[in-house]
Structures are given as C-alpha cells and as structure tokens.
Amino acid sequence: MDIRPFTIAIPQADVDDLADRLVRTRWPDELPGAGWSRGVPLESLKKLATHWAVHYDWRAAEAQLNEFPQFTTEIDGQRIHFLHVRSDNPDALPLLITHGYPSSFAEFTTLIGHLRQDFHVVAPSLPGFGFSTPVRESGWAMSRTARAWVELMRRLGYHRYGVHGGDVGAGVSGAVAGMDGEHVVGVHVVTDPLTAAATATFLPGMADRLDPADPVDKLALDRMAEFQRQGSGYLAIQNSRPQTIGYLLNDSPAGQLGWIAEKFEEWTDLPYDRDQLLTIVSLYWFTGSGISAARFLYEQAHSFDWGAPPAVPQGFAVFGADATVRKLVDPPAGAYWAEYERGKHFPAMEAPEVLAADLRTFFGELR
Structure with a gap:
C-alpha cells in the first residue's frame, strides 16, 4: 500500500559509460544502395548515435522529467513507477494513460501539458519498462498489468476514472475497463492502419471477418500479409527469443538505439522531437529494460488471457486513417470514432494537441 515519491537520478558514471560505449561502437558494413529496405541505414544510425553521445543532454532531459510528480509502489510483488499529475481544475476527471512498445512514460510529457487543465493524469510505466523494474517472475502480460492498474487507481483514491492507451497500452486499457467497469467511465484508444493490421495478425478472430472478394477487406488482408513479410521481424524475435536479443539490447547502446529508432522511422509520418526519442531510448538503456520489455511481448x-471485453463507452482515434482500420477494429455500435489524416503510431509525440482535443471530446460527454 506504500506509495513513495520518486526522483530520477542516474549516476554520472552511467552517463559517462553511455557516451564512451557510443564512441567505441563497432559499426558493421553495409551493402550499397540498400537504404531502409534491410533495416536502419548505417549513416542514419551513426548520425543519431553521434548526436546522442555528443549533443544530447541527458541531465536536461532528466530535469524535465523530474518536473512531473513521480512515485513508485509495489503491486502483486512488482515495483510500479508512475507519473501522477493533478489538475488545478476541481472538476477534472482522473485519466489513466498507458504507453506501448517501444516507448515509455516519456512519450506523454508534451501531451500531459495539454491535458492537465481537464484531467488528473496517471501515467504508469508498464512492468519491465523504465523504472517499473526489475521483473522477477513470469506472467506479466496485459491482463495481469490491468489488474495492477485497477489496484493502483484504488490506492490513489480514484473511484471514477477514464482510461486511454495505444499499442500494448490499448490492450491494457481495454482490460482495465473490462475488469473495473464499476469505476471506469470510458475507454479511449488510438490506432493506425499498421497497428490494426499487426494486431489482426495475432489477435484471435480479427481477420476472420474479412472477405478477400471485398476490395477493402482485400486491402486489409494485403496489409496484414505485408506486415508479416516485412515488418514483423522484431515481434518474431521478441515473441520467441527475448533472452537472446536481450544481450544486444543490454550491452550495446547503438543496438538499443537502432532497435527503437527503426520503429520511429517506419511508424511515424509527422515530425517529432528527436531528443524526446533519445530520452525514451536513454530510459531503456539506463534501466536495462530492453530485455524485460522484450519479455513483456513474449x-x-x-498468454490466452486477453481480458474481458469492456462494457463501458468506447472511443477510437485513428491516425493516418484509411478504410481498413474500421474493418479490422470492428467497433461496437454507438462507439465514438474519429479519424485523422496524419500521424501514426505515436500520436502523443506526433500530434499531441490533436490527441488531447480528441480525449477532451470523448470524455467530455462522460463526466
């Protein structure tokens, strides 16, 4: 039940070690003309790694993160780290927001600035991510995490709250709503065509509704097949051999950087803050959570436990929208549905003002 204030304070020796490791990276060669077709191009990653080692200021980023009230508590034997940003608005609605992969609570720093007038924001780090480490036992997947989130909101004294998430965070948020419908006023999730296609490749039943003879259904099936062929390598490794990839992620900052930067390149279409990306990667590096985050996906x-479907109002915000997403998601009748032409997997970084406005619109009807 103990909730303790938390301040990020990475030892200087760890900061110096990171810079030293980056400078001494043993870079591989590269085939000419490969571009992004085989992964992150050599010169692109060298440039980003140099910026991380020479120009990026971790201490400034650390100070910025520490401007947000942070806490830790233990739930179900697991250390849980979370931001808890209270609004000055007496009518503010508590809002539990959950990040996905490969991300962290730092994805939400700009978004929270747009939300704090209307919401008390609680932003936990998923078990095995960032400062919600170490993870000492198996079984920490979405449903167990959702049960921990329900307990967290109870400990904070919130008896009526909304939930929001994207990627893995969307699954956790849906499970929270399914478990705690007595207290959850609504669940809001973000998605995009690639995320919807990726989810449909492993979530039972999603693809069964599609008819190859229908043009839109065929486009969705083609996108799923393309993801399986070209975009699912990271999942195949982490879903089957997280320990093996963990040696790379834990020992090579350039390896951890490439693993995450590739996804930001592929999964965004609007500009985002490069230093914010490096803050996310730095959190993985300093906490050694690359391997435990991979184990969460494993x-x-x-797991056969995807949680009970929510029986509360549901809202969906689709970024980079096209017709395939609604087909794959198949929202329940009466669900809130909003589509935005730009943005993709990381709308809290790509389009924070748009996402904040969408959250206000959805939850405004549920207060």
Whole structure:
C-alpha cells in the first residue's frame, strides 16, 4: 500500500559509460544502395548515435522529467513507477494513460501539458519498462498489468476514472475497463492502419471477418500479409527469443538505439522531437529494460488471457486513417470514432494537441 515519491537520478558514471560505449561502437558494413529496405541505414544510425553521445543532454532531459510528480509502489510483488499529475481544475476527471512498445512514460510529457487543465493524469510505466523494474517472475502480460492498474487507481483514491492507451497500452486499457467497469467511465484508444493490421495478425478472430472478394477487406488482408513479410521481424524475435536479443539490447547502446529508432522511422509520418526519442531510448538503456520489455511481448504472445471485453463507452482515434482500420477494429455500435489524416503510431509525440482535443471530446460527454 506504500506509495513513495520518486526522483530520477542516474549516476554520472552511467552517463559517462553511455557516451564512451557510443564512441567505441563497432559499426558493421553495409551493402550499397540498400537504404531502409534491410533495416536502419548505417549513416542514419551513426548520425543519431553521434548526436546522442555528443549533443544530447541527458541531465536536461532528466530535469524535465523530474518536473512531473513521480512515485513508485509495489503491486502483486512488482515495483510500479508512475507519473501522477493533478489538475488545478476541481472538476477534472482522473485519466489513466498507458504507453506501448517501444516507448515509455516519456512519450506523454508534451501531451500531459495539454491535458492537465481537464484531467488528473496517471501515467504508469508498464512492468519491465523504465523504472517499473526489475521483473522477477513470469506472467506479466496485459491482463495481469490491468489488474495492477485497477489496484493502483484504488490506492490513489480514484473511484471514477477514464482510461486511454495505444499499442500494448490499448490492450491494457481495454482490460482495465473490462475488469473495473464499476469505476471506469470510458475507454479511449488510438490506432493506425499498421497497428490494426499487426494486431489482426495475432489477435484471435480479427481477420476472420474479412472477405478477400471485398476490395477493402482485400486491402486489409494485403496489409496484414505485408506486415508479416516485412515488418514483423522484431515481434518474431521478441515473441520467441527475448533472452537472446536481450544481450544486444543490454550491452550495446547503438543496438538499443537502432532497435527503437527503426520503429520511429517506419511508424511515424509527422515530425517529432528527436531528443524526446533519445530520452525514451536513454530510459531503456539506463534501466536495462530492453530485455524485460522484450519479455513483456513474449508473455503476451504466450498468454490466452486477453481480458474481458469492456462494457463501458468506447472511443477510437485513428491516425493516418484509411478504410481498413474500421474493418479490422470492428467497433461496437454507438462507439465514438474519429479519424485523422496524419500521424501514426505515436500520436502523443506526433500530434499531441490533436490527441488531447480528441480525449477532451470523448470524455467530455462522460463526466
């Protein structure tokens, strides 16, 4: 039940070690003309790694993160780290927001600035991510995390709250709403065509509704097949051999950087703050959570517990929208549905004002 204030304070020796490791990276060669077709191009990653080692200021980023009230508590034997940003608005609605992969609570720093007038924001780090470490036992996937989130909101004294998330965070948010419908006023999730296609490749039943003879259904099936062929390598490794990839992620900052930067390149279409990306990667590096984050995906891939469907109002914000997303998501009748032409997997970084406005619109009807 103990909730303790938390301040990020990475030892200077760890900061110096990171810079030293980056400077001494043993870079591989590269085939000419490969571009992004085989992964992150050599010169692109060298440039980003140099910026991380020479120009990026971790201490400034650390100070910025520490401007947000942070806490830790233990739930179900697991250390849980979270931001808790209270609004000055007496009518503010508590809002539990959950990040996805490969991300962290730092994805939400700009978004929270747009939300704090209307919401008390609680932003936990998923078990195995960032400062919600170490993870000492198996079984931490979406449903167990959702149960921990329900307990967290109870400990904070919130008896009526909304939930929001994207990617893995969308699954956790839906499970929270399914478990705690007595207290959850509504669940809001973000998605995009690639995320919807990726989810449909492993979530039972999603693809069964599609008819190859229908043009839109065929486009969705083609996108799923393309993801399986070209975009699912990271999932195949982490869903099957997280320990093996963990040696790379834990020992090579250039390896951890490439693993995450590739996804930001592929999964965004609007500009985002490069230093904010490096803050996210730095959190993975300093906490050694690359391997435990990979294990979270492994646990979910081997779990049959996807949680009960929510029986509360549901809202969907689709970024980079096209017709395939509604087909794949198949929202329940009466669900809130909003589509935005630009933005993709990381709308809290790509389009924070748009996402904040959408959250206000959805939850404004539920207060």
